[in-house]
Amino acid sequence: MPINYFLILSAFLFCAGAYGVLARRNSVLVLMSIELMLNAVNLNLVAFSTQVQNVSGQVFALFVITIAAAEVGIGLAIVLLIYRNLRSPDLDRVEQLKG
Amino acid sequence: MLDNVWIIPLIMAVSYLLILFFGRRLPKKGAEIGIVAIGASFILACITAVQWIDKVEGAVGKEGGGHSGLAALGHSVVAAATGAPEIEPVVNGFTWWQNNRVEFVVGSRVDGLVVMMLFVVTLISLLVHVYSTAYMHEDRRFTHYYAALSLFSASMLLLVISANLLQLLVGWELVGLCSFMLIGHWWEEKPNSDAALKAFLTTRTGDVGLMCGVIIVFFAANSFDISVINEYALSPEANHGLLQWASIALMFAIMGKSGQFFLHTWLPDAMAGPTPVSALIHAATMVVAGVYLGLRLYPVFWEGFSIHAGGMNMMAIIGGVTILIGAALAFVQNDIKKVLAYSTISQLGYMVMALGVGAWLGAAFHLFTHAFFKACLFLGAGSISHSATHHSFDMREMGGLRKPMPITFWTFLIGTVALAGIFPFAGFWSKDEILATADQGDFQVFMIVGLVGAAMTAAYMTRCVYLTFFGKYRGHHHPHESTPAITVPLVVLAVLSLVAGLIQSAPFEIKKFQEWFEQVGGLPEEMIVPKFDYGLAAISVSLATLAIGFAAFFFFRREERGALKGLTERNKLAHAGYRFLEKKYYLDDLYEGVIVSSVKGPIARASYWFNMHVIDGVVNGVGRGAARLGRWTYDVFDQDLVDGAVNDIGRETAMAGGGMTKLQSGRLQRYALLLLASVGIIGLAVYIVNIA
Amino acid sequence: MWEQEVAFWIIAVAMALAAIGVVRSDNVVHAALYLVVVLAGSAAQYILLLAEFVAWVQVLIYIGAIVVLFLFGIMLTRAPMREESGKLDNDQRLASAVVSLFLFGVLTVFLVDAFQGDEVKFSDDLVKLGSSANVGESIFREYVIPFEVVSMLLLAALVGAVALARKD
Structure with missing residues (x-):
């Protein structure tokens, strides 16, 4: 089975996630899109791990999953903070960096 | 101790945490922890030094006894010249992690240079810790201050003992951070926090060079280990081109950290920090980290800049230029700490120039002696501001302090004389070592630069001493001698400034410094060991004496009558020169005024112009044309309709023009969009370049 | 296939x-x-x-x-x-x-x-590669330090999330 099947599927998931990060207004949805991107990375890691028959890639995928969990925790805390300060979960209200 | 030298930075790191967490609750607010820790470190450093010296002497003894077996270990000309066999550095470490074929090691390395640095850093740090108990008495953030001092000592020691470049990089960044924290210690005042930022960002510019240098060196030698790199650089299969680029990149790091021209502007501003900090960080230890890097990786520079070929190279030129501009700038400062700061720049220039002309030993030795007398001068300046002028460093408010502050005066004077390089003080020996090597190598130009620099140093220090200690007191306080916590460190440093040079005094047949501390494992074999040159020594001393006499004449006799002031005001050329120096060669103006505003100004102006002329023009033009059209066809079209169209067109145009400003929307997702688009474009470009 | x-x-x-x-x-x-x-x-x-x-x-x-x-x-x-x-x-x-x-x-x-x-x-060998035994062995043998570091990271994230989301 060509490894490219998995890699291109992963690339598609990554770009879909990127689109979500760029185009979504609701911050929870943005976080979900980030999860999509991380998941795409995991798919790559596992596919390569199987191809080269080395378990390291799978261990890395486990680490990524763990860190994704931490990221969601922190991310949702930040979303809550935004919500509390701006009364809205919308990211385009956050523009204090405006030049 | 040679194997367990890592304990020394560890003590300081633990001390940092202890002070941070428990310092406030202790009777002395944490100072006691810091002093005990640094005292212990100092003792351990001394033990390390003694064991190292024992090892060296032992080897020499065996050599003298006819056992030539050890001589086979070292076959360098340097070692042979001193009759000592080469001692291998003691390297310890463990693999932190491993990636395929690259090992990342954490470890310590003990050799002559490290032992010398350990001694200097712990000693000055100890004295500064003691001194600060009086100087920083009842400061707002006393505990924080001591915590930062401990952290600084820990990072500096980590930098010194690291056996590989990655660890060195970590220490390097940490000392930069501590420097930032301590310069901005009184951050409530805007200039202080500005100075801290400036120091941080300027040295960071150089740090990019260090990072690039480390990466290039890694690709050349395939290792981060200092011994391996040095061995590689000296081996015949070394890639000269790569080493050249590595040296240039590392040179940037040295310029940033050691305040070399043209990244030197942060160092005078860094004087905004507390004076003991200036003495420790910005005179004796952190700023010499750059020079230390040069000493550590000397074979890389040796090959990269082709130092053995003689003539000119980037390192020597930058060092030489720095000597002269630093010394010239020191003339026009009214702030005593600024005088000392520019003097430090100039002296660091000596060390870098020494590296550039092949005087490894001279650079190391000057680093050693400079630490003592410059720390002595800085602490002396601190003593004055603490006890005489109420935290002012303006020399116009000093004067006549010789009588009320005898200890400060005498120690400051000894420091000055040592800095000026008068026989037999410390500065004389180290400066002479550098000049003799420059002369006997093929670097006569730089020897002359060094001599001129020495004369200028003597002159500006005379001016400084005159303004501070002679004449009439011009301040409005009651000067008195400082407390023992301040004077004792001064005396210790003054004694060291007096005698430290004698351990490498060729006329007396003492070459202990070379014997003990040049054992670093793998220096270039063709390095020149200078012979003591009485003529050169006489020239340099008499030049310095002449300069002192000339300056003294100028200040003692003429300035009281206002002659100097008259000169710069009467003579246009002299005045222009004075202005030029006073403005620090307009370098700050160049950085802030020209470069920053040339980036900021024209873009802003261009957008403004675009707004005013193009957009408004279009809007107005369209509006005017449409209005005419509207009037023309008033009867045909409804006025509202035309107006509406005009307004719409205007708004559309304005929005199109605003498209440019939309780039700085402050919105995260807009930035992310640009980022991803750029990633795609760059990726595509790389791909196209690769298949083409 | x-x-x-x-x-x-x-x-x-x-x-x-x-x-x-x-x-x-x-x-x-x-x-x-x-x-x-x-x-x-x-x-x-x-x-x-x-x-x-x-x-x-x-x-x-x-x-x-x-x-x-x-x-x-x-x-x-x-x-x-x-x-x-x-x-x-x-x-x-x-x-x-x-x-x-x-x-x-x-x-x-x-x-x-x-x-x-x-x-x-x-191949049949690959089944063994991804088994929990093999993965566990790799984590606790080769990657034990990263594993501990990740646990610290999780702790920090926990504390950070609480600190951020807490109402003062």
């Missing part, structure tokens, strides 16, 4: 459609459910790749824990369950689509260029 290819394509198409669902849905809760489909699809792909342990961890942590966290987040921010079309997106939708497609194109070109002809070969 062909069974695996067929399975791959079925799962892949489902995942791709669900991924589009996540980023295009007008309903926040639906988006979360689409995310579940994508994550479950990934788990299925892992099984296809004989990475058994990772697949179960994926199910347990991603689907079990993270999605639940998301649902909590949706509730706590009182995101409207249903919005009229496009309200959940911002004004750079078109540009985002262009950039994402462009990126996808570039990535595809790269991948095809770099990995053309590389095959994943399945």
